[in-house]
Amino acid sequence: GAGVSQTPSNKVTEKGKYVELRCDPISGHTALYWYRQSLGQGPEFLIYFQGTGAADDSGLPNDRFFAVRPEGSVSTLKIQRTERGDSAVYLCASSLSRGSSYEQYFGPGTRLTVT
Amino acid sequence: GENVEQHPSTLSVQEGDSAVIKCTYSDSASNYFPWYKQELGKRPQLIIDIRSNVGEKKDQRIAVTLNKTAKHFSLHITETQPEDSAVYFCAAVDSSASKIIFGSGTRLSIRP
Numbered sequence: 001g002a003g004v005s006q007t008p009s010n011k012v013t014e015k016g017k018y019v020e021l022r023c024d025p026i027s028g029h030t031a032l033y034w035y036r037q038s039l040g041q042g043p044e045f046l047i048y049f050q051g052t053g054a055a056d057d058s059g060l061p062n063d064r065f066f067a068v069r070p071e072g073s074v075s076t077l078k079i080q081r082t083e084r085g086d087s088a089v090y091l092c093a094s095s096l097s098r099g100s101s102y103e104q105y106f107g108p109g110t111r112l113t114v115t
Numbered sequence: 116g117e118n119v120e121q122h123p124s125t126l127s128v129q130e131g132d133s134a135v136i137k138c139t140y141s142d143s144a145s146n147y148f149p150w151y152k153q154e155l156g157k158r159p160q161l162i163i164d165i166r167s168n169v170g171e172k173k174d175q176r177i178a179v180t181l182n183k184t185a186k187h188f189s190l191h192i193t194e195t196q197p198e199d200s201a202v203y204f205c206a207a208v209d210s211s212a213s214k215i216i217f218g219s220g221t222r223l224s225i226r227p
Contacts, residue, residue: 014215026166031213033214033215035215040220041174041219041220042121042204042217042218042219042220043159043204043215043217044217045214045215045216048213048214050170055212055213058215059214091158091159093215097214098123099211099213101147101210103149103161103164104161104215106159106160108157108158109157
């Protein structure tokens with residue numbers, strides 16, 4: 001079956017612009033996670049959805065970052081007024097349900113470059 | 116919150132030898148410890164995991180150990196092969212928090 005997919009695979013944008021990154025989770029997975037991976041580092045948690053609601057957004061670095069999952073499936077990560085420090089690979093993961101009993105399956109990521 | 120420390124940051128071993136990567140965690144509420152392998156430009160892939168009610172788990176050439184008292188856990192790869200070359204991440208998960216807290220990664224290189 002299809003795994004987690006993310007679009008676009010690469011995004012180059014100018015400083016100050018707005019970007020949207022999309023995640024399509026595995027069908028039937030109710031939990032969805034966003035992580036950010038900077039070069040040479042491990043992924044860092046950003047936000048987690050259970051269904052349509054953001055259950056934990058403690059990892060969002062500031063109010064320029066926002067994510068939605070309006071129908072409990074596809075999620076969009078939105079970044080306003082992008083800065084060069086936002087450049088990273090943004091990874092999405094999904095799992096059957098919340099909690100450590102369920103493996104998180106990662107998507108291929110979106111590489112964001114802010115020039 | 117949880118903090119995961121991982122070392123070494125780089126590791127080079129001769130093909131056929133063993134490799135060991137060590138991690139520590141800070142939050143005693145963490146009860147699940149997955150290990151991920153990430154090849155260049157690819158997504159993290161779960162290779163093995165261990166839960167806090169188990170001290171050791173083995174899957175072919177890969178084994179993990181967990182010392183809950185000391186908050187240490189380790190990955191052991193035996194009979195290393197060229198395809199084992201990658202970056203390996205340890206991680207910790209709190210059952211109530213759901214999010215994965217990753218270590219900083221170990222770049223493993225296998226010398227022919």
